Amino acid sequence: xxxxxxxxxxxxxxxxxxxxxxxxxxxxxxxxxxxxxxxxxxxxxxxxxxxxxxxxxxxxxxxxxxxxxxxxxxxxxxxxxxxxxxxxxxxxxxxxxxxxxxxxxxxxxxxxxxxxxxxxxxxxxxxxxxxxxxxxxxxxxxxxxxxxxxxxxxxxxxxxxxxxxxxxxxxxxxxxxxxxxxxxxxxxxx
Ligand code: GRF
Numbered sequence: 308x309x310x311x312x313x314x315x316x317x318x319x320x321x322x323x324x325x326x327x328x329x330x331x332x333x334x335x336x337x338x339x340x341x342x343x344x345x346x347x348x349x350x351x352x353x354x355x356x357x358x359x360x361x362x363x364x365x366x367x368x369x370x371x372x373x374x375x376x377x378x379x380x381x382x383x384x385x386x387x388x389x390x391x392x393x394x395x396x397x398x399x400x401x402x403x404x405x406x407x408x409x410x411x412x413x414x415x416x417x418x419x420x421x422x423x424x425x426x427x428x429x430x431x432x433x434x435x436x437x438x439x440x441x442x443x444x445x446x447x448x449x450x451x452x453x454x455x456x457x458x459x460x461x462x463x464x465x466x467x468x469x470x471x472x473x474x475x476x477x478x479x480x481x482x483x484x485x486x487x488x489x490x491x492x493x494x495x496x497x
Pocket of ligand 1: 394415
């Protein structure tokens with residue numbers, strides 16, 4: 308299975324996927340990293356793993372349709388089977404969604420449908436709930452909606468700070484995202 312990983316920032320999930328592929332845990336190839344932020348650290352990580360990078364912002368395009376059509380061109384050229392959103396901080400529009408129906412997955416740091424949006428970890432922490440978690444789901448037109456593929460709970464401990472909670476959530480993300488991609492790779496084969 309050929310995947311493209313989309314990231315806008317740090318890229319730790321992208322790296323976890325790249326490592327799981329390198330170690331043979333995940334039977335897939337990263338065709339390229341797509342990054343909508345030319346300065347994102349994810350790009351440095353891609354270089355370390357010799358993974359091709361495609362990077363452009365929507366700014367140079369007339370509208371989102373034109374921006375996503377350019378992305379689609381690369382996905383088609385590289386025969387990408389699955390799009391993996393790993394900290395891609397944009398809403399996916401109808402152009403990409405219709406071309407890749409049921410073939411775009413996202414990871415979100417909460418137990419969806421609770422705490423969608425940009426600050427899932429902080430919102431759960433500030434709400435004082437006893438547990439939060441991680442969700443991997445198929446992407447639809449909403450923000451952090453779409454059919455759930457996998458979820459794992461993470462307890463919020465009395466001694467937690469936002470930082471310690473973030474660390475534990477990211478550890479879970481880095482484990483379950485590759486696992487889900489491997490499940491999808493197995494299905495793609497069969
Ligand atoms: C992760 O917490 C992910 O769940 C959310 O954005 C963050 C990306 O982190 N969608 P990184 O760029 O993979 O380090």
